[in-house]
Amino acid sequence: MNDDAEIPGSIIRAACWLCGAEDRDAFLGPRARRLERCRRCGLLFRSVGDLCGDSSIEPDVVSARLPLHRALLREIEAQSRPPGRLLDVGCGAGDFLVLARDRGWEVEGVESGGRAADRARARGLKIVHGALGEARLPERSFDVVTLWEVLDWMETPLSDLGKIARLLKGGGALFLRVRNGPVHVALWKLGRRLSLKALGDLAVVHRHGFSARTLRRTLERAGFERVRVSNSRLAPGAAYYRRLSRASRTAAELARLGWTVLTGALRVLSAGRILAGASLVARCRKPDPRPGRDAP
Numbered sequence: 001m002n003d004d005a006e007i008p009g010s011i012i013r014a015a016c017w018l019c020g021a022e023d024r025d026a027f028l029g030p031r032a033r034r035l036e037r038c039r040r041c042g043l044l045f046r047s048v049g050d051l052c053g054d055s056s057i058e059p060d061v062v063s064a065r066l067p068l069h070r071a072l073l074r075e076i077e078a079q080s081r082p083p084g085r086l087l088d089v090g091c092g093a094g095d096f097l098v099l100a101r102d103r104g105w106e107v108e109g110v111e112s113g114g115r116a117a118d119r120a121r122a123r124g125l126k127i128v129h130g131a132l133g134e135a136r137l138p139e140r141s142f143d144v145v146t147l148w149e150v151l152d153w154m155e156t157p158l159s160d161l162g163k164i165a166r167l168l169k170g171g172g173a174l175f176l177r178v179r180n181g182p183v184h185v186a187l188w189k190l191g192r193r194l195s196l197k198a199l200g201d202l203a204v205v206h207r208h209g210f211s212a213r214t215l216r217r218t219l220e221r222a223g224f225e226r227v228r229v230s231n232s233r234l235a236p237g238a239a240y241y242r243r244l245s246r247a248s249r250t251a252a253e254l255a256r257l258g259w260t261v262l263t264g265a266l267r268v269l270s271a272g273r274i275l276a277g278a279s280l281v282a283r284c285r286k287p288d289p290r291p292g293r294d295a296p
């Protein structure tokens with residue numbers, strides 16, 4: 001059975017915002033929702049109407065990500081030490097900002113969800129409630145911007161990344177984590193082929209699905225430099241496991257561990273060219289116009 005043939009002969013004519021190509025293949029992806037894939041660059045798209053059934057991130061998902069966020073903060077601090085100004089875009093209830101504040105960063109967040117923004121404010125955090133594009137924040141004022149699990153939700157990623165670049169100081173760093181879109185599509189297909197629903201249910205593609213290659217290209221097109229993309233470590237104990245039975249949860253956890261070992265081997269054997277982790281982490285910098293500041 002060829003899953004790509006679920007929507008027979010479907011070729012969509014719509015310009016890809018990343019590469020400009022006009023042909024996309026349509027097929028069924030995770031949660032049996034319709035996806036499109038740019039024939040030239042491979043970027044994945046999901047139609048907006050299909051997004052309505054997605055809920056916002058639940059608090060226990062965020063708390064499950066705390067060990068991951070601590071590790072990401074350590075990586076940020078290996079490059080850029082506090083004190084400094086750090087902005088988290090899509091900050092939710094501010095869990096990452098609290099971690100960063102406790103380490104000495106001067107933090108601020110942008111959050112479009114009203115309840116999450118209120119929870120973050122109740123923790124004493126400075127939060128702009130609304131979309132990034134409408135947020136009135138001083139340009140060239142942040143040392144670090146973080147974007148955890150947000151880029152694939154953005155309606156206009158290039159425009160939003162351009163805004164982030166304007167908010168960063170010259171030489172400032174952007175760190176982001178995003179789902180690896182093609183890997184999630186592959187997981188979903190594997191789950192269907194093996195009749196392992198729990199495996200397929202782990203797969204998610206939001207508005208856009210990035211691979212390491214399309215992610216790198218997106219960041220470079222937005223004007224960032226020194227882009228490095230790697231497999232992300234897994235966030236342990238994801239809360240959507242609640243929906244699974246105990247046996248399914250165990251099977252899903254084993255599958256995730258097996259996937260981690262496999263992706264690590266692929267990365268090593270391909271000398272870093274094949275990044276098949278379930279999520280990707282990217283780091284990049286805004287060019288620094290000051291003389292002598294562009295050395296690696």
Ligand SMILES: [Zn+2]
Pocket residue numbers: 016017018019020021038039040041042043
């Ligand atoms: Zn494209």
